[in-house]
Amino acid sequence: MIFDAHCDIWTHVARKRLEGEQDIIRKYHLNKFKESDINGGIFVVWVDPPYDKNPKYRTKQILDKIQEEIKDSDDIVQIINNSEDFDKAKEHNKIAILIGMEGLQAIDDNIDDIEKLYSFGVRHASLTWNEENKLATGAKGNIERGLTEDGAKLVRKMEKLGMVLDVSHANEKTFWDICKVATKPFIASHSNCRSLCDVPRNLTDDQLREIASRNGVVGINSYEEFVSSNLEKRTIEGLVDHIDHMVEVMGINHIGLGFDFAEYMNSETLKHYASTYTYGVRGLEDTTKAKNIINALETRGYSKEDIEKICYKNFYRVIKEIIK
Template sequence: METEISDTAARLHEESIVIDGLVGSMMNLDPVMDGGLTAGNITLASSSTQDFLPVLRSAMEYHDLARVDDRAVMVHVAEDIVRAKEAGKAGFILGVQGCDFLGRDLDNIWIAQRCGLRIMQPTYNEENLLGYGCLEKTDHGLKAYGRIVIREFNRLNMLVDVAHVGQQTALDCTEASATPTILSHCNTRALNDNPRCVSDELIKEVGAAGGVVGISTYSSFAETTYDQRPTVEDVLRHISHAIDLVGVDHVGIGTDCFEARSPVSFERAMVRKYPEVLRTYMTAESRHAIGMGSSRSLPKLTQGMLDLGMPEDDIRKVLGLNFLRVFTEVFGEART
């Protein structure tokens, strides 16, 4: 049954700063504007991106879009998100899922930062020069070069994201970083024993360091009954569990929504490479919780949190203010 959005939820959602901790693309601004999304962390690279220049070209595409479409702005510092909200625009936050593209040249980090990248995930699902991804059978933690890179991220006001990072490597990243880390898009292992879901221990460490845990709507991560496509209520259970662990100040939303991903793209990017994190019901059309396959669906989470009895001020935090707080602390005055 389709979630009905009450007048209260519609008003609260419209008033709130809404930040998505991970979106696959914001090139189509129509669903972004329809869903009231203020800003999103756009993924420009994963472990399959080994070369530096394609990432920069992707970044430049968003700079160009923000230049030619007056509905969008680039986010360099947190204040850009506030200004986007005031102007009724959408903010582009550039990030990566995996730093393989950086190679061993630290100058590449500076170049990436100058091109607008702000959120850096050290690994994707696999091992790389920095550490270990969440699908590796063994995780020996953050490597020596990884510690060097984390220090450089800190120096350049770039935020460390440990969403796909292996447990020990993620804990090491959080310990090594001088500023908070985030789990941009994840779900709780306590409710779903999927290798892409994260442990209570890691959630607590990220929260204790001042970070934010972004809860995803991705089907095989958000389900709470094995191999049963989740509903909005299941997503809310993950949100509630994370709040129980670290408090409402450290929980957000990171949908992991790749708007209009084609069946071929889903087959190539997920089914052939990572079947261990998928479920039998999943297709390109059912890869998110029922009714949550688009940025247009975000008001349903606002309605759901109201239905749980959460105070409006707490809902505002989960919708975006918590991520905004961390962005304010980390991004500083790192303008390009």
């Protein structure tokens, strides 16, 4: 059983529905999930380039298509609105979907809009993608700029509502500014270790320790440029090296999976942020290969209980605690 804490499937759903298709999850993804033993995940709304010029319009467009898709998929998906919904998903053999927001650029400075998103069913959000916005600063933003006053207010609102706060994509200053405001556990849904691969999207050991100290979780990311600068080490074994390091720094209870598979994107979107023609590390190229992480962990000597913690139990624990 695998919980993928970062899945861009809504991007694919929106694109296909805008092309006139229906029932996208069943048609394109359900068998892949079954093959890979993925039983749930955080499915995010991301304002994908080149549509980021009008984030509010694009966000509404994707949310409208999500609403349509949920109606088509009611018999195979369980939207997670509260902690009991995980049990309902398991009981009825449905995919447990936590609707998330990868960046809140569309909110601008209208922070009360988070309540509208919550009413829609959103239970997770990061404040930024890589950009600077009126809430916070992403990994490619000004290193001296962090969380704004509105961003701090939004963090407090999210905690009050019972939403999972995600710090993946935040720059370092935003991360530490969030730490001054947040009182509940938070996650980094799809980030790796900067000590093993020195890119701004990865987390320092101090950041990893801070997340663990707050009982949060970090989901390891299979995107190859975040695994190693050495092309030969962009493999599933190289990714498990990141897990080994996180275990040493954070402990086994704070590590999960946030694959960030690129198969949901088209080439027009991918060219805006990827510098290579391959995206997942060798052995974890796409959703159908997800179970390979279990074999790799077994080979590395992880116990059954520890593998279950990494694959789903750790994220289930923190999400259930936050959303109640």
